[in-house]
Amino acid sequence: MSELHNPAISDATIISRSPSVVAAETDGELVMMNMEQSRCFSLDAIGAAVWRHIEMPCSFAELINRLANDYEANRATIVADMLVFLRRMVKEEVIRLA
Numbered sequence: 741m742s743e744l745h746n747p748a749i750s751d752a753t754i755i756s757r758s759p760s761v762v763a764a765e766t767d768g769e770l771v772m773m774n775m776e777q778s779r780c781f782s783l784d785a786i787g788a789a790v791w792r793h794i795e796m797p798c799s800f801a802e803l804i805n806r807l808a809n810d811y812e813a814n815r816a817t818i819v820a821d822m823l824v825f826l827r828r829m830v831k832e833e834v835i836r837l838a
Contacts, residue, residue: 755835790822
């Protein structure tokens, strides 16, 4: 799988929102639109929490720490789930990694 579809993510990777995405929360769901791609997305409460946590760019390690403080889940599970989620968000051009 190419780096584009399976980007390397380490603790130091910086996660930021794509500037082409407009988002609004409604009824516990986050509705987003990528203005460049003319595609809409919706995120559940956990996805919306991730979006809030990356309002200001942060490292993967910082994001994991924030989510671990928010949710009572095994840290390894949070890491694994976030790797899958963030890679999907990169593929959809909703977030950027640096």
